[in-house]
Amino acid sequence: MFEHLKTLPQDPILGLMKTFREDPRSNKVDLGVGVYRDEAGATPIMAAVQQAQQRLLETETTKAYIGPAGAEGFNHLIGQLLLGAGHPALNDGRVNVVQTPGGCGALRMAAEFLKLCKPDTTVWVSTPTWANHIPLLGGAGLSIREYPYLDKATLSVDFDAMMACLEQADAGDVVLLHGCCHNPSGADLDADQWTAITDLVERKGLLPFIDIAYQGLGEGLEQDALGVRLMAERLPEVIVASSCSKNFGLYRERTGALMLISANAAQGQAATSQLLSAIRSHYSMPPSHGAAVVEMILDTPELMQQWQNELNGMCTRILELRSALSRALGPAGDFSFIERQRGMFSFLGISPQQVQSLRDEFGIYMLDSSRINIAGLSTATLPRVAEALKEVAGRAE
DSSP, rough: TTOOOOOOOOHHHHHHHHHHHHOOOOOOOEEESSSOOOSSOOOOOHHHHHHHHHHHEEEEEEOOOTTTTTHHHHHHHHHHHOOOOOOOOHHHOOEEEEEEEHHHHHHHHHHHHHHHHHHTTTEEEEEEEOOHHHHHHTTTEEEEEEEEEETTTTEEEOHHHHHHHHTTTTOOOEEEEESSOOOTTOOOOHHHHHHHHHHHHHHOOOEEEEEOOTTTSSSSSHHHTTHHHHHHHHOOOOOEEEESSSSOOOGGGGGEEEEEEEEHHHHHHHHHHHHHHHHHHSSSOOHHHHHEEEEEEEHHHHHHHHHHHHHHHHHHHHHHHHHHHHHHHSSSSTHHHHHHHOEEEOOOOHHHHHHHHHHHHHEOOOOTTTTTEEGGOOTTHHHHHHHHHHHHHTTTO
């Protein structure tokens, strides 16, 4: 049965990781892999997470299944984290949250749910978008269309083009939006733009699908949730996929959530029953540990405060690295957009050939698209990266 299968090409990010590991140079710099790193280049376990794990070790009494919906306490607290306690949608019983295996699990289960709702569902995704969005959604059988998002000249949001394109969407179409810290560009919608896109979605009868994987790493927990909260208040239906990988540092624990916001509680109950049926037929039940850690943190005031302090420190560090890199690049072309962008990622706007030169000559690794992980920099490596980038960017193509 296997003899006719062909070897598929390696995933670009996984291939880059392998090439980086095999590079013998001691001064190599990894700006490709999308994980948060501290000044020492490590992806640390947050202190609040360590304390929560210790408490769980001392108090956990069972390893029984937690059910297809996941942990009830986790789901409740994630709803409050995303929307804010007292949000009208929560008060009206319009919100249902299920725990998923990471943000990827939330995205795929949302796609399977949309397929149940309407087999010929069309999802509009931004150009560019996270590389795994299209495989996750298209793999469920949804039709994918793209809307322009990034102005390649300014590396900022091309909002007029985005809005003009989405005017072509039909009622019932789904629009995938990045809640904050757009991956891969770092170019985010501002408050006025979120209002305008909400107006368009409402007027045309579209369904917003918000992927928010970096809450707290853009401008802060509350600021980063602005779009989610606005749409949840104004629109009858919203889907939100969220992840605890980045803001809790729980990458390998695969902890995420999928939120369905419905027109009323009865519709929400029916929709969630369909979603849970899809979950049961795919992975049956999510893993427990990461969600238990998050629940412990969000439900314990001192751990919650400690986590917020740590997260704020990570956010501040990223903003400072953006500012420092922008200054260090100085007149080597206009890289001021780096300081205006938010989150872990930026598009540098250089060619694949220049990316290759940085890799070959300087041991500086990034995706061929020129997306870099700002959090992969440190005060020690930033000057060398800036000098190498200035040299490569200054060469004639």
